[in-house]
Amino acid sequence: MNYYALLYELVDDMVTRRVPFREEHLRLAREARERGELVLAGALAEPVDRALLVFHVDDKSKVEAFARKDPYVVNGLAKKWEVRPWNVVVGNDRPASPAATLPGAITRHWSARTTEAQLPRYLDHFSINVVPELRRVAGYLGATISLRKAKSKSSSKPPGVPSKPFAPSPAPTSKPPSSPTKPPPCLPTSIAASAITKLR
Numbered sequence: 001m002n003y004y005a006l007l008y009e010l011v012d013d014m015v016t017r018r019v020p021f022r023e024e025h026l027r028l029a030r031e032a033r034e035r036g037e038l039v040l041a042g043a044l045a046e047p048v049d050r051a052l053l054v055f056h057v058d059d060k061s062k063v064e065a066f067a068r069k070d071p072y073v074v075n076g077l078a079k080k081w082e083v084r085p086w087n088v089v090v091g092n093d094r095p096a097s098p099a100a101t102l103p104g105a106i107t108r109h110w111s112a113r114t115t116e117a118q119l120p121r122y123l124d125h126f127s128i129n130v131v132p133e134l135r136r137v138a139g140y141l142g143a144t145i146s147l148r149k150a151k152s153k154s155s156s157k158p159p160g161v162p163s164k165p166f167a168p169s170p171a172p173t174s175k176p177p178s179s180p181t182k183p184p185p186c187l188p189t190s191i192a193a194s195a196i197t198k199l200r
């Protein structure tokens with residue numbers, strides 16, 4: 001993964017001219033942020049004549065693809081743009097907890113359990129149903145989701161995992177004690193999600 005700076009040279013009177021395109025521009029930026037690609041972004045002030053967007057991605061082409069569909073570029077508000085590799089020396093280590101660097105923020109954490117086969121359904125559910133609701137929460141800053149596969153059928157349930165899973169695996173069949181234990185066809189997967197909001 002590498003850091004890249006996307007630099008925009010903006011038109012005069014950018015603050016006024018960007019109004020019809022601002023919402024779509026911000027939507028693209030938020031989506032890139034949620035994918036973990038966009039680190040931070042914004043226009044330089046006094047005057048508003050340039051903008052800087054910092055990406056952390058595996059390939060420069062992802063940054064170029066963002067710029068080519070950005071309405072600020074498509075509609076000529078960014079007169080020129082370029083992507084430059086950025087050799088970050090200080091500040092490129094991620095904190096252990098997102099909330100640790102956000103004074104006045106609160107993290108809400110919840111867990112669930114599913115199987116590998118049902119995992120895509122859960123992720124779709126999270127993206128389609130959960131994230132839009134989180135965005136409606138006042139002070140919403142972002143959300144993360146992480147996965148952890150169980151080692152075996154007998155592995156204990158992680159703390160905080162609800163007793164009723166989102167997509168339960170089939171009930172195990174009882175076997176005589178002398179029967180060898182076979183690994184389940186689909187090991188359970190623990191899912192942890194977090195949402196960060198500002199304290200009001």
